Amino acid sequence: MESTAERRRRLLSGGANLDYEFPFRPVRSSGMYMYDAEGKSYLDFCNNIPHVGHCNPHVIDAVSRQMSLLNVSPRYLFDSILDYAERLTATMPSGLDLCLFTCTGSEANDLAYRLARAFNGGHGVLTTLHGYHGNTTFLRSIDASAPGDYSDAPDWCVRIPAPMSSEPHDPASFEVASTAFAGNIDVAVATLAARGHAPAAFYFDSYFCSDGVLTPQATVMSEGLARFRRAGGLTIVDEVEPGFARNGDHYWGFGRLGIVPDMVVLGKPTGNGYPIGAVVTRREIADKFFGNDRYFNTFAGSPVSCAAGMAVMDVIEKQQLQANAKKMGAKLLSALEETAKKYEIVGRIRGEGLLVGVELVLDRATGTHAATETRKIRNELCREGALVGITGPDRKARNILKIRPPIIVSEADIAQFSEIFNRVLSRI
Amino acid sequence: MESTAERRRRLLSGGANLDYEFPFRPVRSSGMYMYDAEGKSYLDFCNNIPHVGHCNPHVIDAVSRQMSLLNVSPRYLFDSILDYAERLTATMPSGLDLCLFTCTGSEANDLAYRLARAFNGGHGVLTTLHGYHGNTTFLRSIDASAPGDYSDAPDWCVRIPAPMSSEPHDPASFEVASTAFAGNIDVAVATLAARGHAPAAFYFDSYFCSDGVLTPQATVMSEGLARFRRAGGLTIVDEVEPGFARNGDHYWGFGRLGIVPDMVVLGKPTGNGYPIGAVVTRREIADKFFGNDRYFNTFAGSPVSCAAGMAVMDVIEKQQLQANAKKMGAKLLSALEETAKKYEIVGRIRGEGLLVGVELVLDRATGTHAATETRKIRNELCREGALVGITGPDRKARNILKIRPPIIVSEADIAQFSEIFNRVLSRI
Numbered sequence: 050m051e052s053t054a055e056r057r058r059r060l061l062s063g064g065a066n067l068d069y070e071f072p073f074r075p076v077r078s079s080g081m082y083m084y085d086a087e088g089k090s091y092l093d094f095c096n097n098i099p100h101v102g103h104c105n106p107h108v109i110d111a112v113s114r115q116m117s118l119l120n121v122s123p124r125y126l127f128d129s130i131l132d133y134a135e136r137l138t139a140t141m142p143s144g145l146d147l148c149l150f151t152c153t154g155s156e157a158n159d160l161a162y163r164l165a166r167a168f169n170g171g172h173g174v175l176t177t178l179h180g181y182h183g184n185t186t187f188l189r190s191i192d193a194s195a196p197g198d199y200s201d202a203p204d205w206c207v208r209i210p211a212p213m214s215s216e217p218h219d220p221a222s223f224e225v226a227s228t229a230f231a232g233n234i235d236v237a238v239a240t241l242a243a244r245g246h247a248p249a250a251f252y253f254d255s256y257f258c259s260d261g262v263l264t265p266q267a268t269v270m271s272e273g274l275a276r277f278r279r280a281g282g283l284t285i286v287d288e289v290e291p292g293f294a295r296n297g298d299h300y301w302g303f304g305r306l307g308i309v310p311d312m313v314v315l316g317k318p319t320g321n322g323y324p325i326g327a328v329v330t331r332r333e334i335a336d337k338f339f340g341n342d343r344y345f346n347t348f349a350g351s352p353v354s355c356a357a358g359m360a361v362m363d364v365i366e367k368q369q370l371q372a373n374a375k376k377m378g379a380k381l382l383s384a385l386e387e388t389a390k391k392y393e394i395v396g397r398i399r400g401e402g403l404l405v406g407v408e409l410v411l412d413r414a415t416g417t418h419a420a421t422e423t424r425k426i427r428n429e430l431c432r433e434g435a436l437v438g439i440t441g442p443d444r445k446a447r448n449i450l451k452i453r454p455p456i457i458v459s460e461a462d463i464a465q466f467s468e469i470f471n472r473v474l475s476r477i
Numbered sequence: 478m479e480s481t482a483e484r485r486r487r488l489l490s491g492g493a494n495l496d497y498e499f500p501f502r503p504v505r506s507s508g509m510y511m512y513d514a515e516g517k518s519y520l521d522f523c524n525n526i527p528h529v530g531h532c533n534p535h536v537i538d539a540v541s542r543q544m545s546l547l548n549v550s551p552r553y554l555f556d557s558i559l560d561y562a563e564r565l566t567a568t569m570p571s572g573l574d575l576c577l578f579t580c581t582g583s584e585a586n587d588l589a590y591r592l593a594r595a596f597n598g599g600h601g602v603l604t605t606l607h608g609y610h611g612n613t614t615f616l617r618s619i620d621a622s623a624p625g626d627y628s629d630a631p632d633w634c635v636r637i638p639a640p641m642s643s644e645p646h647d648p649a650s651f652e653v654a655s656t657a658f659a660g661n662i663d664v665a666v667a668t669l670a671a672r673g674h675a676p677a678a679f680y681f682d683s684y685f686c687s688d689g690v691l692t693p694q695a696t697v698m699s700e701g702l703a704r705f706r707r708a709g710g711l712t713i714v715d716e717v718e719p720g721f722a723r724n725g726d727h728y729w730g731f732g733r734l735g736i737v738p739d740m741v742v743l744g745k746p747t748g749n750g751y752p753i754g755a756v757v758t759r760r761e762i763a764d765k766f767f768g769n770d771r772y773f774n775t776f777a778g779s780p781v782s783c784a785a786g787m788a789v790m791d792v793i794e795k796q797q798l799q800a801n802a803k804k805m806g807a808k809l810l811s812a813l814e815e816t817a818k819k820y821e822i823v824g825r826i827r828g829e830g831l832l833v834g835v836e837l838v839l840d841r842a843t844g845t846h847a848a849t850e851t852r853k854i855r856n857e858l859c860r861e862g863a864l865v866g867i868t869g870p871d872r873k874a875r876n877i878l879k880i881r882p883p884i885i886v887s888e889a890d891i892a893q894f895s896e897i898f899n900r901v902l903s904r905i
Binding site: 053056057059060061062063064065066067068069072073074075076077078083096098099103104106109112113116117118119120121122123124125126127128130131134135138146147148149150152153154155156159160162163184185186187189195196316317322323324332335336338339340341342343344345346347348350351353354 | 481484485487488489490491492493494495496497500501502503504505506511524526527531532534537540541544545546547548549550551552553554555556558559562563566574575576577578580581582583584587588590591612613614615617623624744745750751752760763764766767768769770771772773774775776778779781782
């Protein structure tokens with residue numbers, strides 16, 4: 050009798066990697082929870098795909114209704130693609146007025162590069178040291194976690210430390226961090242120039258999730274980004290993790306940085322599970338691109354994907370989920386800080402709103418990564434009925450729990466999570 | 478008052494290009510038809526996205542039911558991804574045993590390149606002169622229709638004529654065409670070698686749709702492909718247009734070529750409008766890739782996408798749509814040939830099953846493209862209530878009507894299409 054593991058190897062090889070080392074098999078989900086076949090519940094503090102809750106009935110209704118009515122490619126004329134673009138851009142700073150729809154965040158990040166190249170003629174890319182922006186051939190070529198070490202990176206890509214990440218155990222003053230970040234930008238631009246490349250774009254996630262969930266003070270990036278722009282480069286902010294009101298104070302993660310990017314990339318939470326991505330950008334950038342190129346994506350911006358995207362924004366608005374994210378984010382942070390007082394393994398806690406990184410360390414003074422314990426704690430949390438993610442710049446010894454619940458999370462959910470988290474830590 | 482055209486420019490720039498020059502605005506669709514707000518019906522002989530019919534209730538039910546139950550990323554354990562992979566690979570020749578799921582055909586074609594590189598260490602790509610394989614940065618770089626002429630193509634990409642396309646007005650004998658194709662492969666491999674590149678992969682659509690809808694006799698490609706394989710290259714067959722029983726005799730378009738590709742790429746019709754793509758390949762290729770790399774795609778192979786994919790295959794099986802494609806394909810071809818007898822503008826007709834290209838020419842002897850008339854005829858067909866596509870190797874003067882109806886098409890639909898087509902041609 051073939052086991053599930055054997056069957057997976059036979060049909061998927063190493064694809065569709067699982068989060069857990071033991072068989073965790075959800076069979077249904079609803080709101081904040083997944084459930085297994087025995088009816089045991091798992092509080093989801095991990096996923097931003099079911100952004101307004103697992104199996105949200107409003108989104109499902111909208112998708113089902115539209116699927117039964119009309120589901121065609123955007124080669125045909127319908128208004129919902131315009132209504133949705135209007136609604137999305139209305140949440141953005143003035144100037145970010147156009148949408149190019151895709152099916153995934155990967156497709157959007159990939160397309161953003163061509164928009165940048167068409168606009169400024171540059172070829173060079175800056176990313177952060179551990180930035181992850183998707184799975185296409187281009188995006189893998191700028192990703193430090195792809196096979197081949199740094200020296201194999203294409204010569205038109207330079208990776209720089211995320212702001213404030215250079216001295217993790219003695220947070221520099223904002224001025225020192227700002228100077229360091231601006232200096233890193235200068236070096237990167239000069240490095241590209243020495244290799245014969247003008248800068249096309251700088252990709253970064255507004256929470257620097259893959260660099261360890263960092264929330265640098267707004268002013269830290271200003272001077273560096275200003276210098277990058279003076280060098281002709283465009284900024285591409287990846288909102289696949291932080292986007293859609295998760296921050297609480299702002300609808301988009303970049304709001305907390307006080308910046309207006311040249312392009313904003315949307316992905317995971319956009320359709321609450323329906324595959325939607327987008328690039329939101331400025332008119333002059335889109336016009337320059339379409340002056341000489343074209344972009345067609347069969348399923349992107351279809352009436353069904355627009356219905357899904359619109360329904361997600363409806364729910365955020367009607368249920369006042371941005372306010373919820375702000376309020377619950379504060380409660381989550383203080384609950385985690387209470388936990389840190391009790392358990393030495395909890396190091397620094399960083400985050401804003403409902404996206405928080407919890408460092409786990411063997412020693413707070415040295416900050417030595419508690420990587421084995423991090424994996425163990427995630428597994429134990431699941432066994433006890435709570436799901437969290439893992440991230441961290443040290444890919445072989447990740448030691449940061451990524452806490453990113455659906456933004457419908459309630460005070461009771463946070464209390465329950467906190468109770469489980471404390472219980473698990475008490476046994477480690 | 479802002480017009481729709483102005484609003485589109487404001488919100489989408491040149492994105493989401495429309496098929497028609499006049500406002501064609503479908504508001505609902507069902508089976509073989511789209512309908513506008515006045516209730517006028519449009520017989521869809523253009524789209525392979527609603528592969529088993531617009532708004533197919535079986536697919537909608539499956540998607541709606543699964544959306545209400547569980548919609549998570551494949552980081553969690555569930556069986557439907559395995560059941561679907563099992564079912565897909567069961568339709569393939571032995572050896573094509575594994576699936577890597579994506580959301581779009583573009584993502585799948587993009588991933589296939591990395592699989593090839595990981596397997597054979599090559600870098601070089603062969604495509605046909607006018608092959609189109611998707612919208613990522615990598616795929617645009619191998620696409621002749623992208624900005625920049627051929628000389629700007631990366632030096633690791635060589636484009637060769639599609640088989641039998643070199644002498645369009647005097648179809649060569651199979652042996653001559655085979656010799657020509659094999660010679661083109663040799664030249665391409667030698668060209669890559671002279672530039673220091675080993676061949677990674679040869680991409681082609683099994684119907685060569687963008688090269689003009691070509692259905693070369695099976696033996697024509699054998700010798701060339703054998704030589705390409707001896708040079709170490711892998712074959713990637715793009716089934717985004719022909720796949721899923723459209724051929725009639727075969728479930729996959731490549732079946733008619735009597736070949737077993739190294740990779741098969743699926744897209745558009747896979748989920749009848751739900752965004753699904755996949756690479757189906759051999760164990761050793763997938764294992765080599767996953768030995769050193771990873772691939773994660775949030776929405777790909779989710780329980781909902783598997784439900785959609787499975788439902789499409791259910792409908793094809795239960796309604797015996799492969800047999801329907803064979804029978805209706807023959808009727809479509811003979812109806813078109815009857816039309817050709819009456820109207821001089823109809824040149825050669827090529828196709829098999831429910832994927833047919835109809836050349837429109839100013840003069841049958843010279844084959845001069847009737848490009849203006851082709852656009853006009855498509856527009857007139859729409860006004861009269863029938864939708865068709867346009868393709869052709871000459872991108873600035875496309876002269877081939879691409880006829881690709883949902884595979885549920887009936888004899889009455891073909892009669893209706895034929896009546897409209899003849900009526901429009903009689904006025905040109």
